[in-house]
Amino acid sequence: MTGRIFLVSVFAAVLWPSLVLADAGSAILSKDCVGCHNLKGPAPQTLKELWERQGPDLFYAGNKYRQTWIVEWLQKPQRIRPAGEFYGQHIQSGAGGKDVIDTSTLKPHMALSKEEATSVAAELEKLRPHDDLIAKEKVSVAPISKQMGEMVFDKFQGCLACHTIEANYGGLSGPELYTAGRRLQPEYIASYIRNPQAWDPKSWMPNKHVSDANIQKLVNYIEVLSTESRNVK
Amino acid sequence: MSNSRRLLLLTALAFVAPLGFATETAVDNYKTYCVQCHGLQGNGNGINIRDMSVQPRDHTDAKAMSGRSDDQLFKVIKEGGPSIDKSVLMPRWGGVLSDDEIRDMVRYLRTLCKCQFGS
Numbered sequence: 001m002t003g004r005i006f007l008v009s010v011f012a013a014v015l016w017p018s019l020v021l022a023d024a025g026s027a028i029l030s031k032d033c034v035g036c037h038n039l040k041g042p043a044p045q046t047l048k049e050l051w052e053r054q055g056p057d058l059f060y061a062g063n064k065y066r067q068t069w070i071v072e073w074l075q076k077p078q079r080i081r082p083a084g085e086f087y088g089q090h091i092q093s094g095a096g097g098k099d100v101i102d103t104s105t106l107k108p109h110m111a112l113s114k115e116e117a118t119s120v121a122a123e124l125e126k127l128r129p130h131d132d133l134i135a136k137e138k139v140s141v142a143p144i145s146k147q148m149g150e151m152v153f154d155k156f157q158g159c160l161a162c163h164t165i166e167a168n169y170g171g172l173s174g175p176e177l178y179t180a181g182r183r184l185q186p187e188y189i190a191s192y193i194r195n196p197q198a199w200d201p202k203s204w205m206p207n208k209h210v211s212d213a214n215i216q217k218l219v220n221y222i223e224v225l226s227t228e229s230r231n232v233k
Numbered sequence: 234m235s236n237s238r239r240l241l242l243l244t245a246l247a248f249v250a251p252l253g254f255a256t257e258t259a260v261d262n263y264k265t266y267c268v269q270c271h272g273l274q275g276n277g278n279g280i281n282i283r284d285m286s287v288q289p290r291d292h293t294d295a296k297a298m299s300g301r302s303d304d305q306l307f308k309v310i311k312e313g314g315p316s317i318d319k320s321v322l323m324p325r326w327g328g329v330l331s332d333d334e335i336r337d338m339v340r341y342l343r344t345l346c347k348c349q350f351g352s
Contacts, residue, residue: 047261083280088264091273091280098278099268154286158314158321161281162269171281173269197328204266207328208313 025123028116033058041129043200050202053086055109057200061124063134064188070124073183074117077109080179082164082172087204101172130191133198137187139219146228149221152214159218162205165225174205181226189219259341262334266326275345287320298346306339 029039041059044050061070084090084106094100112120128134154160163177164170170177180189191198193215196205210218257265263275270289272278277291292298301309308316310330314323330338343349 047257047265050265087280088268091268093273096278097272097274097276098282099272099280101280156321158324161285161322161324170284171269173279173281195328202265203329204269206266206324206326208324209328 024116025119025121028112028120029123032110033120039127044202047202051086051088055085056081058124059127060130060199062126062128063130064184065124066183066185067121067125069183070121071114071117074112074120075114077111079106079109080183081175087173130199133191134185134187137190137194139186139190140216141186141223142216142220144217144220144224146221146224149217149224152217153221157208157210157214157218159208177222178225178228181223186219186223189222190215193218256331256334259334259337262330262338263341266329267338270322285322287322289323292342292345293347295346295348295352298342299348299350299352302350303339303343306342307335310335310338 033039036054038044038053038057039059041057043057043059044053081087083101090102090105091099092102150165153165159177160170162171162174164172166178167176192205193208193210195207196203197207263271267275268279270277270279270281270285271292272282272289275292277289277294279289282288290297305317309319309323311325311327311332313325314320316325326335
C-alpha cells in the first residue's frame with residue numbers, strides 16, 4: 001500500500017506541473033486570445049469574414065510556428081505585419097492620393113510572463129490540423145548566397161512587392177520576412193509558398209506556382225535573412 | 234422575386250456552392266487583392282509601391298487603360314504580368330479568382346478608367 005501511495009505521489013509530482021501548465025495555457029487562449037485569433041478554424045470562407053480578421057489564425061499554430069519563438073515573442077511582442085491584419089482595415093488615402101498605413105488603428109499585442117507564454121506555446125503546439133500539408137514538404141538545408149536568394153525572391157518571383165526583407169525595405173501588405181526564419185517552421189514556409197489558398201482560401205497572397213527548386217531556394221533565403229537580422233540585433 | 238424564381242435560384246446555388254468558395258463582387262475582390270498595390274483609389278498608389286522597381290498601373294488612367302483589350306486585362310489578371318510581357322510584380326490571380334470573377338473585374342476596371350479598349 002505504501003508503495004502504491006509512493007508511486008501515485010511520484011506520478012502526480014511528474015504530471016501535475018504539465019497538467020497545470022496545459023490548463024493555464026488553454027485558459028489564457030480562451031480568455032485573452034480568442035477575441036482576435038481564430039483558434040478553432042476553419043479559415044475565412046468569404047471576404048467579409050476575412051476582413052474581420054484581427055490577428056493571424058492560430059488554429060494551425062502547431063503546424064506553423066517554432067514553439068521557442070512563440071515563447072519569446074509573447075513576452076515581448078513586436079508588430080510583424082506592418083499594416084496589421086486585415087491590412088485593408090488599416091490603410092487610408094494620404095497626401096497626393098498615396099495610400100498610407102493608419103497606425104492609429106493598429107493595436108499593440110498583449111505581453112505575457114515567461115510562465116504564461118510557455119503554457120500558451122505548449123497549447124498552440126497541439127493545434128496541427130494540417131499535418132498532411134506539412135508531410136508533403138521536404139526542405140533540404142542548402143546554403144544560398146543572399147544575392148542569389150534575392151534574385152529569386154525579387155526578380156523572378158516578385159515577392160518583394162508585398163514583403164519586407166529588411167526593416168523598412170519592401171512591401172507592407174504582407175508580414176515581414178526577415179524574421180520569418182525564426183518564427184516559422186521551414187516546411188510551413190514551403191507549403192504556404194506552394195499554395196497559400198490551401199491554408200487560407202481567401203489569402204491576399206497569390207499562388208505564384210513556384211517550382212520545387214525555387215521553393216527550396218526561397219526557404220533557404222528566408223533562413224539566411226533571419227540569421228542576418230539576428231546578427232544585426 | 235417570385236417563389237418559383239427563388240426556388241430556382243436556391244437550386245442553382247445548391248449545385249454551385251459545393252464546387253468552390255462564394256463568388257465575390259469585383260468591388261470586394263479589388264478591395265482585398267488589388268488595393269495593396271493599385272491603391273484605394275485605383276490610382277496605382279497602394280501601400281506596397283515605395284520600393285517597387287516597376288510601378289503598378291494607374292487604373293484611372295484612361296489613356297493607358299484604353300490601350301489594353303478586355304482579353305488582355307483578363308489574361309494579365311489570371312496569368313500575371315509576364316503573360317503580357319509586363320512585370321513579375323503583377324502576380325497571377327487565377328488560383329484566387331474564378332474566371333467569372335475575373336470577367337467581373339475587367340468590367341469593374343472599365344468603370345475605374347471610364348474607358349473602353351481603343352476609345
